[in-house]
Amino acid sequence: MPVFDTDLHIHSLHSIGVSKVMTIPKLAQGAEEKGLHILGTGDATQPNWLKHLRTNITINGGAMSYGTVSFIPTVEIEDNESIHHLIILPDFESVEILRKTLKPHSLNINDKWGGRPRAKINGEVLAGLVRDSGGMIGPAHAFTPFRSIFRENKHANLKSCYGSEAQHVRFLELGLSADSDTADYIPDLRDLTYITSSDAHSPYPNKLGREFVRFEMKEPTFDELKLAISRKGGRRPVLNVGLDPRLGKYYLSFCSTCRRTLVIKTGTDPPSFDELNIYISCKSIAERKRLLDAIHRRKVKCPADGKNLRLGVRDRAAAIGEGEVKTPTHRPPYLPTAPLLDIIRLSQQIKSSASKQVRAIYDAFRNRFGPETIILTETPIGQIREENERVGIMIEAYRNKSIKYLAGGGGRYGTLIPPWESDDK
Numbered sequence: 458m459p460v461f462d463t464d465l466h467i468h469s470l471h472s473i474g475v476s477k478v479m480t481i482p483k484l485a486q487g488a489e490e491k492g493l494h495i496l497g498t499g500d501a502t503q504p505n506w507l508k509h510l511r512t513n514i515t516i517n518g519g520a521m522s523y524g525t526v527s528f529i530p531t532v533e534i535e536d537n538e539s540i541h542h543l544i545i546l547p548d549f550e551s552v553e554i555l556r557k558t559l560k561p562h563s564l565n566i567n568d569k570w571g572g573r574p575r576a577k578i579n580g581e582v583l584a585g586l587v588r589d590s591g592g593m594i595g596p597a598h599a600f601t602p603f604r605s606i607f608r609e610n611k612h613a614n615l616k617s618c619y620g621s622e623a624q625h626v627r628f629l630e631l632g633l634s635a636d637s638d639t640a641d642y643i644p645d646l647r648d649l650t651y652i653t654s655s656d657a658h659s660p661y662p663n664k665l666g667r668e669f670v671r672f673e674m675k676e677p678t679f680d681e682l683k684l685a686i687s688r689k690g691g692r693r694p695v696l697n698v699g700l701d702p703r704l705g706k707y708y709l710s711f712c713s714t715c716r717r718t719l720v721i722k723t724g725t726d727p728p729s730f731d732e733l734n735i736y737i738s739c740k741s742i743a744e745r746k747r748l749l750d751a752i753h754r755r756k757v758k759c760p761a762d763g764k765n766l767r768l769g770v771r772d773r774a775a776a777i778g779e780g781e782v783k784t785p786t787h788r789p790p791y792l793p794t795a796p797l798l799d800i801i802r803l804s805q806q807i808k809s810s811a812s813k814q815v816r817a818i819y820d821a822f823r824n825r826f827g828p829e830t831i832i833l834t835e836t837p838i839g840q841i842r843e844e845n846e847r848v849g850i851m852i853e854a855y856r857n858k859s860i861k862y863l864a865g866g867g868g869r870y871g872t873l874i875p876p877w878e879s880d881d882k
Contacts, residue, residue: 460695461677462830464488464669465497465531466543466597466630466654469506472499472572476659481513485526487660492828493669495677497531497545497654500572501552502559511549519678521548527677533597534559535575536583538611540618541597541604543630543652544587547679555590580606581620588625593683595649598632598656600639600770602707605632607643609753609768613777614645628652628686633668634705634770637697637791642778647785650686653699662819662829663796663810668699669830671789694789698834701793701862702770704873709866710752710769712759718866719752719766721745728760735759735766746780749773769866794855795873797822797829803875804847818845850876 470479481498488496498514500506514521514528521528530546532555546552556566562578565571576583587594596606596618606612615623630652631640640646653668674681674692685692702708710719717735724738737757739745749772751757755765768776775781795803798810801818809815822844823829826836833852842849854860854876865871 458673458675458691461494461527461672461674462492462666462669463495463672463682464493464654464657464666465495465529465545465652466533467497467499467531467657467665468533469498469500469503469509469572471503471506471570472658473570474658475572479658479660481509481523481528483660484665485523487662487665488526489524490823490829491662491666492830493526493666495527495529495672495682496665498528499531499533501530501532501546502534502556502566502574503572504556504567505569506572507549507552507556516548519680520676522677529677529679529682533573534583535573535604536580537577538579538618539604540580540606540611541573542580542583542594543597543628543654544592544594545679545682546587546590546592551590551592555586555592558586558589579620580618581622584619584622584625588622593627593686594622595626595628595630595652597630598634599629600635600774601632602634602770607773607777609773614643616645630654631668631697631699632656633700633702634707635702635774636699636793637784637788638782639702639771639774641782641784641788642774642780644779644783647783647788650688650694651697651788651791652686653697653791663798666830667796668697670694671696671698671834688787693787696789696834697791698794698830699791700795701860701871703862703864704871705770706865706868706870707770708871709864710749710766710772711867712761712764713767714764715759715762716867716869717759717761718769718864718869719772721748730759730761735761742780746776749776749780752776792834792856793858793860794833794852797832800851800855801845801848803873804845804851818848822848847875847877 562576566574612618657664672685674685722738726738802810838853861874863872
């Protein structure tokens with residue numbers, strides 16, 4: 458069965474802070490360069506964008522395309538709890554149905570910058586409207602500290618957010634802050650399909666498809682995608698590709714004042730700290746979970762300054778879950794990797810991914826090996842190293858998950874440690 462590299466969450470030029478060149482022709486061009494077969498349209502309920510979609514996209518049976526790239530209508534919607542949801546729809550008629558039912562609940566659905574509409578309804582009502590329109594809904598960037606379902610002081614499970622509609626939720630978007638292991642702390646989520654997508658605001662190859670999911674299905678249509686997300690009829694996800702969440706600035710728990718990040722050790726040592734981290738020891742998984750619960754209740758003080766600790770993304774997932782990762786048998790591999798432009802920049806120690814030197818190396822790789830998605834996932838490492846030794850070393854380290862990081866937290870981004878600087882190399 459064919460495979461399709463798919464990025465379902467992007468935005469149009471009708472969302473705030475998005476490039477003015479986010480049009481269907483430019484998106485298709487960027488997708489071809491990247492190696493993506495399917496894109497979500499993003500912002501499908503915004504009227505000007507919907508008109509642009511109807512004008513540019515060709516419909517042939519159940520397939521929607523521009524050139525060689527297929528499109529499926531998608532939109533991100535914010536509910537009355539400031540939770541963001543990713544919605545996937547079958548066709549433009551279903552978009553119109555959803556627009557009509559949402560309009561009484563949304564003040565900005567027709568605004569010029571209403572690409573991501575806000576609705577004065579909760580997740581359960583929104584999910585019901587989506588199902589009535591024939592679409593699918595799931596949490597968007599589910600673990601970010603802002604506007605996500607699982608942020609602190611919000612929901613701890615799907616039913617709390619979606620109510621009676623939770624049984625119809627089939628997917629969850631991990632977002633840039635999480636990977637499959639993060640979500641698989643939570644038993645409630647283990648039957649879901651995880652979506653990795655870019656939330657791109659520009660069509661360039663270090664943004665578009667920086668996270669994507671590879672689906673095995675017969676053709677690039679909504680009906681086939683629904684089967685693949687539901688893992689029915691032999692259709693299924695076979696690979697999630699995304700950034701390593703340790704690079705995020707809210708990955709580790711942290712002190713709310715000094716911003717030192719929490720490292721949980723195994724043992725019985727008393728709490729300690731250095732200039733960067735706080736160290737607290739736990740004897741067991743159960744004790745670790747009690748510690749995280751106490752941090753959530755603001756009952757744990759920083760040993761450096763006595764202020765409250767706060768949960769990061771990883772520990773929030775562990776706190777509301779079982780405290781340990783249990784991966785279901787249906788879960789495909791998660792490949793933590795960066796966009797090729799960023800890998801080239803880091804490997805050549807160049808400041809900007811937009812530099813002519815980086816672009817020249819990128820173009821040489823694509824001319825020799827084909828699309829970026831194939832280079833990152835399939836091209837033999839020996840051939841990559843023939844083209845550029847350090848790029849090959851880095852891609853190999855990503856693939857075998859031996860690459861090292863200084864994890865981020867407390868508002869500080871994580872840092873990648875190149876393989877040639879690692880003590881373990």
